[in-house]
Amino acid sequence: PKIVTLPGDGIGPEVTSAAVEVLREVAPDITIEEHAIGGGAYDAYGDPLPQRTRDALQDADAVLLGTVGGAHTSPWNNLPRHLRPESGLLALRKALGCYANLRPVRVQPGLEHLSPLKPELARGVDILIVRELLGGIYFDGDRKIEGDTAYNTMRYTTAEVERVAKVAFWAAEQRKGRVTSVDKANVLEVSELWRRDVQALRDREYRSIHLNHEYVDSVAMLIVSDPARYDVIVTENLFGDILSDLAAVIPGSLGLMPSASLGDGPGLFEPIHGSAPDIAGQGIANPAAAIMSVGMMLRHSLQRSDAANVVDRAVALALREHPTRDLGGRADTRTFTRAVLEAMG
Amino acid sequence: PKIVTLPGDGIGPEVTSAAVEVLREVAPDITIEEHAIGGGAYDAYGDPLPQRTRDALQDADAVLLGTVGGAHTSPWNNLPRHLRPESGLLALRKALGCYANLRPVRVQPGLEHLSPLKPELARGVDILIVRELLGGIYFDGDRKIEGDTAYNTMRYTTAEVERVAKVAFWAAEQRKGRVTSVDKANVLEVSELWRRDVQALRDREYRSIHLNHEYVDSVAMLIVSDPARYDVIVTENLFGDILSDLAAVIPGSLGLMPSASLGDGPGLFEPIHGSAPDIAGQGIANPAAAIMSVGMMLRHSLQRSDAANVVDRAVALALREHPTRDLGGRADTRTFTRAVLEAMG
Ligand SMILES: CC(C)[C@H](C(=O)O)[C@@H](O)C(=O)O
Numbered sequence A, B: 001p002k003i004v005t006l007p008g009d010g011i012g013p014e015v016t017s018a019a020v021e022v023l024r025e026v027a028p029d030i031t032i033e034e035h036a037i038g039g040g041a042y043d044a045y046g047d048p049l050p051q052r053t054r055d056a057l058q059d060a061d062a063v064l065l066g067t068v069g070g071a072h073t074s075p076w077n078n079l080p081r082h083l084r085p086e087s088g089l090l091a092l093r094k095a096l097g098c099y100a101n102l103r104p105v106r107v108q109p110g111l112e113h114l115s116p117l118k119p120e121l122a123r124g125v126d127i128l129i130v131r132e133l134l135g136g137i138y139f140d141g142d143r144k145i146e147g148d149t150a151y152n153t154m155r156y157t158t159a160e161v162e163r164v165a166k167v168a169f170w171a172a173e174q175r176k177g178r179v180t181s182v183d184k185a186n187v188l189e190v191s192e193l194w195r196r197d198v199q200a201l202r203d204r205e206y207r208s209i210h211l212n213h214e215y216v217d218s219v220a221m222l223i224v225s226d227p228a229r230y231d232v233i234v235t236e237n238l239f240g241d242i243l244s245d246l247a248a249v250i251p252g253s254l255g256l257m258p259s260a261s262l263g264d265g266p267g268l269f270e271p272i273h274g275s276a277p278d279i280a281g282q283g284i285a286n287p288a289a290a291i292m293s294v295g296m297m298l299r300h301s302l303q304r305s306d307a308a309n310v311v312d313r314a315v316a317l318a319l320r321e322h323p324t325r326d327l328g329g330r331a332d333t334r335t336f337t338r339a340v341l342e343a344m345g
């Protein structure tokens, strides 16, 4: 199998190279090819997703992404929208056809104290957020800014709703069998379609799943005040952007949050934390989320769940014994990665 | 002055009548007229905002709203969208021209333990969220559901952005002078306009205000993990719906959250909690938010800040000495209201 790595900007290269070390150890037969994305790619090739990167994706089995984007003050932010680092990321999602973004939110036993929530609320939280990633207001072509007015269009079709809802139902079947679909159907027609189609699919093909529908504003409250009520959450792109970042604070460090984006082509795996330009190049970034993203890749794209389990267990152990600075510990990137490699045996 | 009260559905009538008692006590010269809204208004008049209610708003100085809407299983939810209880609320906002929704989020000293956040994060939180209430994806006429596709349009004009931003800057001048404007300008053109216009207004007319811009997904994280960083937050309608509900969990009970909606006409004042049909009619609902909404009315619509201070202080005292059940105490609606009246002296 061939993996393309896209280290990107900021701490992306550091955490990606740690993740690659782990991947090589657990799956030595894999071919790895590195390519450019983001601000660095713009600087080198004038394009945040250069053609040679696009070409390399053609025969990849999976993609491991680092992080993209610069500091608030970066000149990249003043480029026209389609040349900014984030546009490289959006173009990558589109190029790979990744319509379902999976974000597990799990509070590791023994790490409850890291949560901003009271420990009794954080304990045992285990949510999977499935965010629609290629539709809605993000990609719709009906958008404009002109003079004193601007608009964007939030659009969905039944086919778009169904394909991501299937991923959520499938995931729930391996978990507790409960799906909460999130919308704003009391105000939006596009949510009315979403709710109708998710329910119809459940009634047609997933009768063993317990499905309920909640409003996005209410979920924003309940995910903080009662996170244990959720198993799988499925929602559209913009709501998913907000809710998945919100849920990501529960474990207490973004450094612990991997993600997988799945669709018709190769899967895309990435830590959800940003590029952290303030600590880039110092060798102190926490690579746990990038390494856990390798675990998700082994499980979802390479069908090697034994290897995935080995990685997950090793990360959990290393987190307890050699926590990084963001977790209140002292391990740097090197030390933590070595601890993971050792724990893999 | 004339006040119109709209008790509405569920616990709305109970908490509104408690608030009216307090209002009569502190401002005996006020005329109060009660009218119908929501599901009850639909049942009685076939319209969630009946014409006779609309007529009464004409010469009102302010409106005190209870709550609207039924249980999940209520037949009201199966009505066509424009006849549902929520549509009465949206129509009311529009009829009053209330474009700025103000939601103070304050953790009362001594009540930190109610927060789902760790006490050290909750302590001293004092945020004012200013939500645009008449524009964006809520009201735009370019919306449709038809067959297998549906869409809504998020649109803003410079005039809409400026009028609500002015309210935020004005409020910040009475507070710590800091405004965070929230958008998704890395993806949406409508956010690009929002950001540009808020910044231009600041540079033109409010140079003493410290303004920064943050992305909505990032704010969803930071409001939980570091709420003390915020003073005034201003944002568009849909983001404001989500973020203001999210922030509302920090004090630990929705029963403590009043709101004011201001615009060109009479102000609209309401508790942010729902209609809680499960406890309606039992006399146990917490009326604190409705009474605090009277405080906001005295301050913002009636220019009686002395009376507003009297009400606020009395509520704070009653909360400490006679907490209601949602706060872990035993006071019912009656007992709590009497405690407020006594504390007012
Ligand atoms: C950088 C941005 C375009 C992106 C998004 O909104 O999808 C990010 O917030 C994310 O969630 O991966």
Ligand SMILES: CC(C)[C@H](C(=O)O)[C@@H](O)C(=O)O
Residues within 6 Å of the ligand: A186, A187, A217, B086, B089, B090, B241
């Ligand atoms: C009931 C609903 C239409 C309303 C809104 O979304 O504005 C509510 O959530 C609120 O925030 O007041």
